[in-house]
Amino acid sequence: MGKKKRGQKVCPECGTVNGVRAYYCKECDYAFKMKKRSKNRRGRPVKDWRTLEVGDYIRVIGRSGSYYIKSNGDKIYFTDAGIYHIKQKHGEGLTVIGVGRQSHGFEFLYMGKEKQSKLLDNMFNAPHKLCKVDYIPR
Structure with missing residues (x-):
């Protein structure tokens, strides 16, 4: 205090x-x-992703999630920022469908601890940064 x-x-x-x-x-x-009411509709950061429910809408913050490191040191992130609709929950992440202007298609959002991928030495699985949003589909 x-x-x-x-x-x-x-x-x-x-x-x-x-x-x-x-x-x-x-x-x-x-x-x-x-x-x-706030003019900022970006949503509230999610502290524990396990509290999210199937059917919720979330915003994925850019420059987060799994990435690849190029030879010059630049990172390429695999998941686009934007709004997603949760379809399934798994042990290490969420299966989602993109619904915003920037996010499209079916994605898996890895939410476990950051680790090196078994596929490539330069690829890393990292947790995504999420915000829960009140999205009204059009």
Whole structure:
């Protein structure tokens, strides 16, 4: 519990000092009351992907997930950023279908620990960064 400075607010549940624009407490996830809905529809970061359910919509953050390292050191990521619809849950990831403008087709989102691939020395399986979104299909 800290002292409140200008541009900060204190959580009424746990007493933790948070930023003035925070929607949720960083310690206890208490939802602060806001005056109006956020214009940013990017979604809320997912801390544990196992809490996601089949049928949820998620946003995959760019430059995350499995990648290949070229000889000059550049990384090539295999999964496009965008909105995906969860179809199945597996032990190490999610089977999804792309529904946004950037994301297309059927994908497997690896969510396990980062490890080197058994196929190539320069390929690595890394977890994707996800945000849960309220997507309304058109």
